[in-house]
Amino acid sequence: MATKKAEAQRERWNRAAAVVLAATRRDKDMSQEALADRLSVSRDVVANIEAGRRKIEVSDLIMIARALGVDPVDLFGRVLRW
Numbered sequence: 001m002a003t004k005k006a007e008a009q010r011e012r013w014n015r016a017a018a019v020v021l022a023a024t025r026r027d028k029d030m031s032q033e034a035l036a037d038r039l040s041v042s043r044d045v046v047a048n049i050e051a052g053r054r055k056i057e058v059s060d061l062i063m064i065a066r067a068l069g070v071d072p073v074d075l076f077g078r079v080l081r082w
Contacts, residue, residue: 017056025050
């Protein structure tokens with residue numbers, strides 16, 4: 001069972017990823033629908049990720065970065081610096 005501190009840290013990273021992914025998508029002038037199409041998911045999935053309602057794995061972050069046309073390492077770095 002995770003401690004409260006560990007759970008709070010997970011939530012912080014999830015929120016950071018959500019904010020960074022949404023900002024990166026907007027910087028690329030891409031709609032949620034377009035990103036969803038590239039990921040073969042529904043727009044609701046993208047919206048839930050960006051709203052922080054859906055937790056993402058590292059593999060998800062890599063796939064999203066590639067769909068956005070950005071280096072996954074750079075995207076992960078932005079999440080860590082948020």
